[in-house]
Amino acid sequence: MTGKEPISLGRKILYAICGLGLLSALLRLFLGLGATTNLNDAYPWGLWISFDVLAGVALAGGGFTMAATIYIFNLKKFEPLLRPAKLSAFLGYLMFIIGLTLDLGQPWRIYHPMIMWNPHSVLFEVAWCVMLYTTVLALDLFIIGLERYGKESWVKFFRDIYLVLVVAGVILSTLHQSSLGALYLLLPEKMSDLWYSQAIGPLFFTSAVIGGMSVIVLESLISAWAYKRKPEMSILPSFAKGLSLVLLVYFCMKVTDLYARGATVWVFDKAHFFFYLELFGTVALPAILLSFPEIRNTQRGLYLGAGLSAFGVVLNRFNVSLTSYGGYRAFSYFPSIFEIIITISLIAAAILIFDLGTRYLPLYKSELSGEAG
Amino acid sequence: MSKAMLIDTTKCIGCRACQVACKSWNDLKAERATFSETWSNPRFLSSHQYNRIIFQEIQRPDGQFQWHFISRRCMHCLDPACESVCPVGAIQKLKDGPVVYDDGRCIGCRYCMMACPFQVPKFEWESAVPLVRKCTFCPERQAEGLAPACATVCPTGALTFGERSQLLKEGHRRIGANPGRYHPEVYGEKIVGGTSKLYLTAVSFEELGLNHRGFRTDLGDVPYGIYGRQWMAKVPWVALTVGGLAVGLHYINKRRAEIQAQEHKED
Numbered sequence: 001m002t003g004k005e006p007i008s009l010g011r012k013i014l015y016a017i018c019g020l021g022l023l024s025a026l027l028r029l030f031l032g033l034g035a036t037t038n039l040n041d042a043y044p045w046g047l048w049i050s051f052d053v054l055a056g057v058a059l060a061g062g063g064f065t066m067a068a069t070i071y072i073f074n075l076k077k078f079e080p081l082l083r084p085a086k087l088s089a090f091l092g093y094l095m096f097i098i099g100l101t102l103d104l105g106q107p108w109r110i111y112h113p114m115i116m117w118n119p120h121s122v123l124f125e126v127a128w129c130v131m132l133y134t135t136v137l138a139l140d141l142f143i144i145g146l147e148r149y150g151k152e153s154w155v156k157f158f159r160d161i162y163l164v165l166v167v168a169g170v171i172l173s174t175l176h177q178s179s180l181g182a183l184y185l186l187l188p189e190k191m192s193d194l195w196y197s198q199a200i201g202p203l204f205f206t207s208a209v210i211g212g213m214s215v216i217v218l219e220s221l222i223s224a225w226a227y228k229r230k231p232e233m234s235i236l237p238s239f240a241k242g243l244s245l246v247l248l249v250y251f252c253m254k255v256t257d258l259y260a261r262g263a264t265v266w267v268f269d270k271a272h273f274f275f276y277l278e279l280f281g282t283v284a285l286p287a288i289l290l291s292f293p294e295i296r297n298t299q300r301g302l303y304l305g306a307g308l309s310a311f312g313v314v315l316n317r318f319n320v321s322l323t324s325y326g327g328y329r330a331f332s333y334f335p336s337i338f339e340i341i342i343t344i345s346l347i348a349a350a351i352l353i354f355d356l357g358t359r360y361l362p363l364y365k366s367e368l369s370g371e372a373g
Numbered sequence: 374m375s376k377a378m379l380i381d382t383t384k385c386i387g388c389r390a391c392q393v394a395c396k397s398w399n400d401l402k403a404e405r406a407t408f409s410e411t412w413s414n415p416r417f418l419s420s421h422q423y424n425r426i427i428f429q430e431i432q433r434p435d436g437q438f439q440w441h442f443i444s445r446r447c448m449h450c451l452d453p454a455c456e457s458v459c460p461v462g463a464i465q466k467l468k469d470g471p472v473v474y475d476d477g478r479c480i481g482c483r484y485c486m487m488a489c490p491f492q493v494p495k496f497e498w499e500s501a502v503p504l505v506r507k508c509t510f511c512p513e514r515q516a517e518g519l520a521p522a523c524a525t526v527c528p529t530g531a532l533t534f535g536e537r538s539q540l541l542k543e544g545h546r547r548i549g550a551n552p553g554r555y556h557p558e559v560y561g562e563k564i565v566g567g568t569s570k571l572y573l574t575a576v577s578f579e580e581l582g583l584n585h586r587g588f589r590t591d592l593g594d595v596p597y598g599i600y601g602r603q604w605m606a607k608v609p610w611v612a613l614t615v616g617g618l619a620v621g622l623h624y625i626n627k628r629r630a631e632i633q634a635q636e637h638k639e640d
Contacts, residue, residue, distance in 0.1 A: 029501070030501060032498070032499060032500055032502075032503060033496075033503060034498030034500075034503075035499070039498070040498060041417065041418075041419065041486070041495050041498075044486040044487055044496060045483060045487060068619070071623060072619050072622045072623045073622065074623075074626035074627055074629070103482075104480050104481045104482055105483070105496065105497075105503040105505075106479060106480050106481040106502065106504075109461075109479075110480060112461045112478060112480050113460050113480075116461040116462055116463075116478050117461075118457075118459055118462035119605060120457045120458075120601060121457065121459055121460045121484075121605075122601045122604055122605060123458060123459075123460040123482065123484050124461075125605060125608060126460075127460055163620070163623060166619070166623075167620055170615060170616075170619050171616045171619070174611065174612075175615075179604070179608075182601070182604045183484070185601060185604060186454055186457075186458060186487075186488040186597050186598070186600050187487060187488065188600075189490060189589055189592060
């Protein structure tokens, strides 16, 4: 791929969406949240928190999951998936930060948690972890950039201390992925008992691993299709087997948790519909599908399994943050057109930058030769 | 010594003088009143409405209809959830009683609004530079030795300002002296660890039908902030454990791979 070919139709559409998003973001900044969103005192948190923040961070869990797979569990055969995962994780966090900035009432004060501390606040910890982890991801991409420009001595320096970055990334991810769930520990009376749980932290962490792994599979398949490469069918099925195992673990955790709390599971209403869809349609079903070699050895099977589980993670975050809170108030909430455009344009921007990265960065090069000792 | 307010709803006549006094002391913008199925006006607390009286008509078990007037405002919890969750420490419980908010710190994340068990903090949605607003318990008046604006104007003595311990005693004295007149519980004495607003009601909040409208009775006696603080207390240990495991597993797995490679060569 060279940068000189004419811009394809797909890219044109993505650029157009980004333009609309930029315009909406400006409107949001100048007119305020009340004028441009459907948020209100009954629903202080809406689509941006559910999708850009909660779901986005979980889907960007691929960075630390892959780093742990390669460097901590030493499963080196999966290395071709590592660098694209790092790039997509970084973009996930970047988009999350932009989304969150627009969601804040005072975006220009986003640095306040750095200098104004409240160590009692889970959100304070999330802010710090996300800040540090995004720095780790940025450093990692910086090293890849150094490689591209042939700064061998610099690359060697960073590779020598690379284990520090990996361990820091894994610690920070474990903390903030689970703490995003722990934000909801303070809302027992507002949430449906289908989702309110003392175990919400570990549940969020495990489903972030699922989100990360399924995005890695999807991203690998889709970029192979987009750049007319051969998908990594020698390793993806085995990776998907791992995904199916994590899904199984997560399913058991969910069921144990529901049983231990004695949640009212067998009723039929709107919340329960989304609950069944989440637990059976997007956790149990892909776990079963991907456990069959006949299914996970085909591209279509991988698309289906990974697609369902990624959708399941998103659905879970919406359920925790909106469905579960919905029964509490007589009011209802549906995002405004600006909220939707900005969310979609963040996804479009991430795809465009990923496209740039794929073309200009050595994403498919091995880094294990100079591995940390 | 912490100040509090005893709100004896059986003495309230629904004149809304407290609402007016609050508006004028805090210089809050007026709201056009609208007709609705209730007599309460305005309908909701908002960033320019720190207190309001809920007009609630209920039917007693004996078939009699009865009006009740319940003043709703920030409860000024002794251990507030909003203070605990604020990532920048913009909310603070003063030892004199008021839970106050620092305009200069707030980033507008609205976690306080999500976490408040009484749904009190409200947001300036219409502004491009919005802040959170709620009843302040008039700390600037208290500093001058004055009672909060609402308590000063109440014509029937439904709002009494004073020391929390003494007001609690007074509340229980009234209940004891007039058991038929009061529900035998001071709302705010123990709930979520206690609050600086203490309510006396004629019947329970369940019977008033307000237990899902700001006066929940199922909140328990534990301050909500504890759930977050317990989590935060574990964070350093989780970090150490995960870090230790990661480093350990890295070397173990690497060594194992080396040995396997060695054995492979020897074969």
